[in-house]
Amino acid sequence: MIKVTISNMNKELEIDKINYSLLDILNEGGIEIESICGSKGKCGKCKVIVKNPESVNEITLEEKKSLSEEEIKKGFRLSCLVNLNNNTIIEIPDSSLQKQLRILCEGRSNKILIDPIIKSELIKVKKPLLGNEKSIVDLINEINKEIISVDYPTLKELSNKIEYGLDIKVVRYGNEIIGISEIEKNIYGAAIDIGTTTVVIYLFDLEKGKLVDIESVLNPQVRYGEDVVSRITFSMKNGVEVTNKVIVDEINLMINRLCNRNNISNKSIYEITVVGNTAMHHIFLNINPKTLSFSPFTPILSKSINLKSRELGININPSGNIHVLPIVSGFVGADTIGVLIATEMYKNPEISLAVDIGTNGELVLGNKDKMVSCSCAAGPALEGGHLKFGMRASTGAIESLYIEEDTFNTFYKTINNGKPKGICGSGIIDIVSEMLRVGLLDPSGKIRAHHNERIRKDPLNGQKEFVIEWGDNTEIKKDIVITASDIREIQLAKGAIMTGINILLEKSNITIAQIENLYLAGAFGNFIDIKNAIRIGLLPNIPLDKIISVGNAAGEGAKISLLSRERRMEEDLINKKIGYIELAAEKNFNGEFVMSLNFPKFD
């Protein structure tokens, strides 16, 4: 047993697994530390100060690169690369702790006919006559021919609840009774969007078709890596059971909170619909995502699947149905199908392009006749990852910015008006766009030389940087800058998305001008300045009124699947209609990508 004392938090953790990194130990102990590179010592976000260095491993080369000399002197380490040998005393700087996160909860609901697949009905079983050889289940079937079977846990319940001659309220999933509800109580369902970064649950009253409550958290698997590929790697190494348990446990906690808050019983939830990218989908189903890890990135299944909640250990009614929406391919998942269901682009004659920007960007182009999809490895830069002062969208993140011409003075807004700590995705797009507008940046991405104190050269690596805010005014007491390297990272990210768009257009013989609707899905679409996104070449230059932010359309798809029997039946048809292009395997991919790296020239 080894003890970790966190001196500035008055906290002690005891552990017996010494082969875990300090970061894992802290996270396991409920102290959520920022880390977005998957414990590779790359992002430099998980800094801690080790007070008794002799108790841990020696500082690694990777840490020496990330930490300044002064920090090293003070005992700073990257907790993901620290292994404990003995009782250790540490201090956790405020900047390493995850702050409250801003997560998008509400997408755009369009009108659907509320007709959920899960239904309740009243059934009255008359007292059978003596000598009648029929069972209760047979009698129910005689009353309603559609009802063919009763799921096992409900059989047990039936024995307790049946009273001859009185109504009982049965809950049906298709031809099966999956529960018996108290007559005066309503039945519920939930739609879950398992994102790589966030998990959102929408609780619905299935009888009224109304949203009751929402619960959202950071995906707890983030501790095993920020991006999908790190999660896959982790699941391959440590077993999918580990990553699966973490998500199932979290979902159960969320459901408990929803039930407590709304004074309903877990057992009154009879169905959950689930969307997520293919890796999240496999892990949720406790299927090892191994085959997604290597070319040609083939998923184990692509059609929708229905399971009993008890098979997955989800704490709702044990007979409750878990409906997982279909996926398209290894990198285009159920979340994308959700986007299609929500936007209905698979039903319209007009050409639409759906863009879901994230670490992996997913794109779908087409109309009712034909659709093609692809996935772009944009990387985390557009969400603040890999950037010197990048951060998630939480308090103190610069979220929008304006640069004054000539003086290059900056005016910005931070989330919750906190003192600036760093820059989040929407802020990054604004900064780059503004730098282009005022002439601080070449279309090639080179920072232009100017006689202005805000443009300077880092003496260590010779890179130019632009000072966004001086240390005196920041939470972190350091100048917040955007470096030449940061700009290059952003070029790679937006270049990846634009390459995807261009290749889909080319393959479908469609021009940008033919796009009638551009649906921008995900948190990103709601928070970014679309004009600026076009200026930096993240989105194609089409009239602004054709660009529609659809919010969390993936979650919207899960909701629709929960509430509309008709639309659910269409899911597997969409899955059949949609094609997939593996970008990196395209002959012109490298050329297109290189061409997409520059910023577009305007004016």
Add this chain to the structure above:
Amino acid sequence: MVSKEEILEGLAKAVVEGDEVKSEELAKKSLEMGIDPYEALMQGCNKGMAKVSDLYECKEMFVPEILLSADAMYAAIDILKPHLKIDASAKKPAKIVIGVAQGDIHDIGKNLVKMMLEVAGFILIDVGKDVPVDTFVKKAEEEDADLVTISALMTTSMMYMEPVIKKLKEKNHKAKVVVGGAPINSDFAKKIGAAGYGKDAVEAVKVAKSLTGA
């Protein structure tokens, strides 16, 4: 009348600016003026490319411009090459097998590293992308390579690097292995027993030079 220095400087500048027409023109002119093609290569093309590599390191230049520079350089080299005198006493350049690890099909980074190594005078044997472990080993043996360089963009493909190192060691092959790619760091390289790690194309050249004594 332009001086020899002006021609060579102009050639270096054309490479930095990625001006293919200019570099070709100046290479021809250097031959007409009787400038030693080897000198034109070293003081023109290579000098220009060295500058490109410096500019890339401090992020003043990026992939698209580097590719233009490479085109400009190759245009000049194509003209100069037939006139180079072969020096039998010169040291043979080191041979490098290069490819993308198994399972991974992202090869822009690999191509960039390959180009920079070629510019630095190495002989490159490109085995492509999604390359099985045994292909790396077989090629290293066939070509009697001095180095094997493996890149990966996906963390899942990183695990196919160590087996290459192990198999080469088992066979007592002289080739040293250098790894690189976005998810890789020097600690990982050390852990799997790689002889070197380059964080980008510029560093890859430095590592290759130091490992081969070039």
